[in-house]
Amino acid sequence: MNKPVPVIAIDGPSASGKGTVAQRVATKLGFHYLDSGALYRIVALASQQAGIVWTDAEAVAQCAKNLRIRFDEEQVWLNDADVTNDIRSEAMGKGASQVAVHPAVRKVLTSLQQNMRRAPGLVADGRDMGTIIFPDAVLKIFLTASTEVRAQRRYQQLLAKQQTADYQAILQDLLERDARDKNRASAPLVMAEDGILLETDHLSIVEAVNQVLENY
Ligand code: DC
Secondary structure: OOOOOOEEEEEOOOOOOHHHHHHHHHHHHOOEEEEHHHHHHHHHHHHHHOOOOOOOHHHHHHHHHOOOEEEOOOOEEEOOEEOOOHHHOHHHHHHHHHHOOOHHHHHHHHHHHHOOOOOOOEEEEEOOHHHHHOOOOOEEEEEEOOHHHHHHHHHHHHHHOOOOOOHHHHHHHHHHHHHHHHHOOOOOOOOOOOOEEEEOOOOOHHHHHHHHHHHO
8 A cells, every 4th residue: 555645734823933944844854845824825815806805705715716826946826926925914914814714715725735745745834734634644743932922033024124013013913813713613723632732932943843853
């Protein structure tokens, strides 16, 4: 029997650093990388462009069904447009969290995510990678940090990009997003029963990457 392609699931709240850690783990192992949050961000952007409100579950799901999404090395394409930067905005993060509450939208994105499982392996980051999308993942990491540390990291990132940043607004936004991601009925943000908790308040990115690799 063929062995299934291994998946490493890295789930956790916004701004926990899971994207950076997951990408580096993938590079180290020569695995593919899935940024599942990018898919929800794309759906938020495409809905907005089509004049659909994020609360309209049916219309958003229909919109999601018709999207042509392509991941390049560093870029994300939506119907032949490079949306790499557009989907990274705070507004699209908020929109992603709103479209992600709809079960119909999550359903459309399920097979898309599962199809990214290709040899020699996949590192997938998101909220429900280890619980719903890849329940047979060989390693499930729940990567988190305190809200204050996450807000501080995002604040510093924005300053480094020469963008204006308001720490209190960022903190408030993270609290709202955490609450929505954790309390939704469909695939809420929760640690898998067989998950490993990685608390990164006092860890550098390199240390976090090493801890993931040590557990693999
Ligand atoms: O990881 P991120 O910040 O790019 O994710 C944006 C939003 O997308 C997040 O607030 C909730 C949603 N999301 C989700 O519901 N399930 C995933 N697997 C990934 C993201």
